[in-house]
Amino acid sequence: MTTVSERFAKDNYAGAVLAVLRMRYRCRSCGATFASREALRAHIRSKHPVSYYAPRIGYVSALVLVALVGGYLVLAREPPAQAVGAPISGIECWSMEQVAYHVHAKLEVYVRGERRTVPANIGIIPNRCMYWLHTHDATGWIHVEAPREIRPTLGQFFDIWGQPLSRERVLDVDLVSSGLGMRVYVDGKPYDGDPREIELIDMREIVIDVGPPFAISG
C-alpha cells in the first residue's frame, strides 16, 4: 500500500528521468534544455550569438596569427649563405663561415732565422664575407672552411693574403737580389717542388725557411 504522496513522488521522479533523457542538450548560457544537438545549436545561435560565433572567430584568428607569425619567421630568416666577394684564385668569399668541410694546416715562415707573423684575419672581410681559406689568429694556423671538400694550395692562401710566394720571392724578400736561398719542409720533410703547389690538407705543417742563416738546421 503506497500513499498518495509516495505515488506522486514516484511518478514525478519517472517524469524527471524521462525529461532528462529527452532533454539531454543543455544550454550552458541560460540552462534551457533541448532534445537534439541541432535544437540546442539553433537556440544558441539565435539567443546567444556572441557565444556561438566567438569561439569560431577565435579559431580563425588563431589560424591567421599562426600564418602571419610563420610568414614573418620565413621572411626574417637569415638569407642563405652565398658568395658575396670576388673569388681569389678560385677560392670564394661567402657571407657566412662554412663548416661542412673544416680542416687546418699550419704555416711558419722564417727569414734569416726570424719568424715572420702570419697575421690574424687573412681572408676575412669584416661585415662582408669570409674566404674558404682564412686565419683567426696569428699562430700560423690556416683554416680551410668550405661548404664542400676542397683541396686548396699554399699558393691560393698567399693570393688571398696578397703576398708573393715563389722560389724567387716571398713576402717582402727578393731572394735573387739578396742572395738568399729557400728551404721548404712539409710535415718535417724537405720539399723541393713549387711551394705554391703544396696542398693544405688537414694537420699539415709547412715551414718556409729563408736564409742564411736558416732557422731549421739541416
Ligand SMILES: [Zn+2]
Ligand atoms: Zn673560420
Ligand SMILES: [Zn+2]
Ligand atoms: Zn677552423
